[in-house]
Amino acid sequence: xxxxxxxxxxxxxxxxxxxxxxxxxxxxxxxxxxxxxxxxxxxxxxxxxxxxxxxxxxxxxxxxxxxxxxxxxxxxxxxxxxxxxxxxxxxxxxxxxxxxxxxxxxxxxxxxxxxxxxxxxxxxxxxxxxxxxxxxxxxxxxxxxxxxxxxxxxxxxxxxxxxxxxxxxxxxxxxxxxxxxxxxxxxxxxxxxxxxxxxxxxxxxxxxxxxxxxxxxxxxxxxxxxxxxxxxxxxxxxxxxxxxxxxxxxxxxxxxxxxxxxxxxxxxxxxxxxxxxxxxxxxxxxxxxxxxxxxxxxxxxxxxxxxxxxxxxxxxxxxxxxxxxxxxxxxxxxxxxxxxxxxx
Amino acid sequence: xxxxxxxxxxxxxxxxxxxxxxxxxxxxxxxxxxxxxxxxxxxxxxxxxxxxxxxxxxxxxxxxxxxxxxxxxxxxxxxxxxxxxxxxxxxxxxxxxxxxxxxxxxxxxxxxxxxxxxxxxxxxxxxxxxxxxxxxxxxxxxxxxxxxxxxxxxxxxxxxxxxxxxxxxxxxxxxxxxxxxxxxxxxxxxxxxxxxxxxxxxxxxxxxxxxxxxxxxxxxxxxxxxxxxxxxxxxxxxxxxxxxxxxxxxxxxxxxxxxxxxxxxxxxxxxxxxxxxxxxxxxxxxxxxxxxxxxxxxxxxxxxxxxxxxxxxxxxxxxxxxxxxxxxxxx
Numbered sequence: 199x200x201x202x203x204x205x206x207x208x209x210x211x212x213x214x215x216x217x218x219x220x221x222x223x224x225x226x227x228x229x230x231x232x233x234x235x236x237x238x239x240x241x242x243x244x245x246x247x248x249x250x251x252x253x254x255x256x257x258x259x260x261x262x263x264x265x266x267x268x269x270x271x272x273x274x275x276x277x278x279x280x281x282x283x284x285x286x287x288x289x290x291x292x293x294x295x296x297x298x299x300x301x302x303x304x305x306x307x308x309x310x311x312x313x314x315x316x317x318x319x320x321x322x323x324x325x326x327x328x329x330x331x332x333x334x335x336x337x338x339x340x341x342x343x344x345x346x347x348x349x350x351x352x353x354x355x356x357x358x359x360x361x362x363x364x365x366x367x368x369x370x371x372x373x374x375x376x377x378x379x380x381x382x383x384x385x386x387x388x389x390x391x392x393x394x395x396x397x398x399x400x401x402x403x404x405x406x407x408x409x410x411x412x413x414x415x416x417x418x419x420x421x422x423x424x425x426x427x428x429x430x431x432x433x434x435x436x437x438x439x440x441x442x443x444x445x446x447x448x449x450x451x452x453x454x455x456x457x458x459x460x461x462x463x464x465x466x467x468x469x470x471x472x473x474x475x476x477x478x479x480x481x482x483x484x485x486x487x488x489x490x491x492x493x494x495x496x497x498x499x500x501x502x503x504x505x506x507x508x509x510x511x512x513x514x515x516x517x518x519x520x521x522x523x524x525x526x527x528x529x530x531x532x533x534x535x536x537x538x539x540x541x542x
Numbered sequence: 543x544x545x546x547x548x549x550x551x552x553x554x555x556x557x558x559x560x561x562x563x564x565x566x567x568x569x570x571x572x573x574x575x576x577x578x579x580x581x582x583x584x585x586x587x588x589x590x591x592x593x594x595x596x597x598x599x600x601x602x603x604x605x606x607x608x609x610x611x612x613x614x615x616x617x618x619x620x621x622x623x624x625x626x627x628x629x630x631x632x633x634x635x636x637x638x639x640x641x642x643x644x645x646x647x648x649x650x651x652x653x654x655x656x657x658x659x660x661x662x663x664x665x666x667x668x669x670x671x672x673x674x675x676x677x678x679x680x681x682x683x684x685x686x687x688x689x690x691x692x693x694x695x696x697x698x699x700x701x702x703x704x705x706x707x708x709x710x711x712x713x714x715x716x717x718x719x720x721x722x723x724x725x726x727x728x729x730x731x732x733x734x735x736x737x738x739x740x741x742x743x744x745x746x747x748x749x750x751x752x753x754x755x756x757x758x759x760x761x762x763x764x765x766x767x768x769x770x771x772x773x774x775x776x777x778x779x780x781x782x783x784x785x786x787x788x789x790x791x792x793x794x795x796x797x798x799x800x801x802x803x804x805x806x807x808x809x810x811x812x813x814x815x816x817x818x819x820x821x822x823x824x825x826x827x828x829x830x831x832x833x834x835x836x837x838x839x840x841x842x843x844x845x846x847x848x849x850x851x852x853x854x855x856x857x858x859x860x861x862x863x864x865x866x867x868x869x870x871x872x873x
Contacts, residue, residue, distance in 0.1 A: 253777055255773060255776055255777060283782070287779050287780075288779065289779075290778065290779035291777060292779060295777070296777045298770060303769065303771060304770045304771055304773075304774045305771055305774065306771040306775070306792075306793070307793070307868070308792055308793060308796075308866075309792075317775075317778065317780065318778040318779070321778060321779045321780050321781070321784075353869070355868070355869045366774070369778065372778075
């Protein structure tokens with residue numbers, strides 16, 4: 199198993215007029231070749247900030263980063279945080295490529311699709327114009343755009359949303375990167391198109407043995423394509439586990455809350471079970487567990503550390519860890535009942 | 543495309559007809575006798591009534607309007623016999639105050655206004671877009687701050703202040719540019735004299751516009767830099783310089799050119815203040831003088847000309863926009 203991305207204790211903060219916003223607070227995760235690692239969380243949980251950090255795409259001078267982000271650039275590991283602008287630029291699109299949430303606005307409205315794709319190749323292979331165009335047509339074909347030759351001469355506004363996301367994926371594949379970051383790739387698309395895009399990503403992952411870091415808030419998407427899952431809350435990973443464990447045996451109250459808030463067709467109660475309260479402000483996090491103010495299981499915590507100490511990411515299994523003060527065995531027991539109800 | 547052009551052509555003609563009819567109508571209800579204005583104080587009733595018949599003011603208003611319109615295409619002959627005189631097509635009437643065909647008067651003043659407008663346009667585009675780029679590139683640093691000082695000053699100073707200041711200091715005190723007494727020289731005759739003649743008026747006009755364009759360019763660039771497709775370009779590994787000068791600037795160009803076309807059209811109607819300060823016998827001065835002197839045929843002609851230029855420039859801008867922005871389709 200080749201490791202493609204290793205994020206270690208990443209902290210990202212932004213200076214604002216109200217104070218320092220700790221958007222990402224000690225995130226560690228890895229992505230290996232041939233697997234999809236999902237990062238799930240609400241808006242503002244830090245998942246997009248994490249993904250932009252990997253590409254070095256934060257605005258200059260605004261974000262303060264610490265920790266390390268090791269990217270596998272065809273065999274050698276490079277730490278994005280310590281690279282200079284030119285070195286990061288060299289990695290972007292070549293070692294790691296990224297696709298974004300809104301395909302409607304992610305393509306330049308004034309340039310032809312073919313040229314936009316070719317540019318992605320040309321920035322890393324100077325002067326090879328013919329090769330770039332050939333490759334662009336190949337990639338369009340690969341992502342399932344009919345009549346690529348004709349479509350390459352068209353402009354983004356002549357494509358539908360789903361087709362544009364395919365174009366974005368084709369663009370990301372121009373330099374055959376090993377690692378793909380997909381930041382909410384299906385959020386702006388309708389459901390049938392969502393499924394097509396996810397299937398396409400799955401196919402590409404298998405075909406090229408790529409590693410995918412999938413940023414999403416949609417548990418349905420996670421269930422469909424993820425191999426491993428990191429649940430983020432208030433800038434930290436609150437639970438990490440293989441995908442089945444997240445759905446069948448969650449260990450963090452927040453994860454369970456997310457599962458419970460997914461609307462269900464079969465549910466006989468007509469109200470959604472939303473998690474009460476709001477995510478905390480990232481400027482002044484509570485001293486204890488950031489989720490404690492919203493947690494319904496707080497009283498089960500033995501030493502009532504919830505309000506005083508931040509829980510560590512711990513677990514009896516090497517692959518399944520969560521941040522919670524409640525003893526793991528008790529959680530398993532408590533949550534199993536709820537999950538059973540959900541699955542019923 | 544052909545359909546679009548023919549539609550717009552019809553629209554243009556209709557608009558010009560309406561504009562001319564409105565101006566014609568306003569003058570016909572003004573409480574004075576146009577024939578009485580054709581000669582000075584020593585006018586006798588005989589001369590006035592003779593002129594009235596000569597110029598067709600005795601005819602009903604719709605017939606006068608018809609004569610005016612047909613004159614544009616056929617030329618017009620005033621009076622009869624030995625006293626008759628002709629303004630050949632396109633004729634926009636005859637000015638008794640100047641004893642000249644209006645078309646000839648416009649023909650003389652139009653090149654001056656066009657030279658003034660084109661020179662100023664080039665100048666303000668270069669300065670405005672240039673400063674806008676610098677301000678956006680160095681946002682919140684000293685080049686940006688100093689450009690906003692320029693913007694603030696230039697937008698708050700009226701044209702007559704900058705124009706007079708330039709005239710007083712540059713020409714009279716420092717004598718850098720000689721006061722032009724020989725009048726207008728065409729660019730092709732003597733380029734040096736042409737530039738000497740126009741340089742201060744250009745600067746005067748350009749300063750005000752350059753400030754607006756600086757602000758506009760800066761804002762548009764900064765907004766575009768935040769667009770998703772700029773992030774996509776960066777994510778591809780495109781360098782910052784190419785991101786700025788290719789991806790960002792390209793997107794900003796279309797609205798700037800639209801703005802420039804419309805501002806330019808507005809200037810062709812005459813930059814009255816600038817022309818007056820620098821004593822340029824352009825369209826603006828011509829209009830101003832004819833308004834003062836109730837020289838109706840001249841006012842009518844310059845108004846129609848200005849309206850036509852605005853409409854035609856609008857059309858050109860629309861066509862150009864379709865070339866620059868592929869999302870705009872002309873059908």
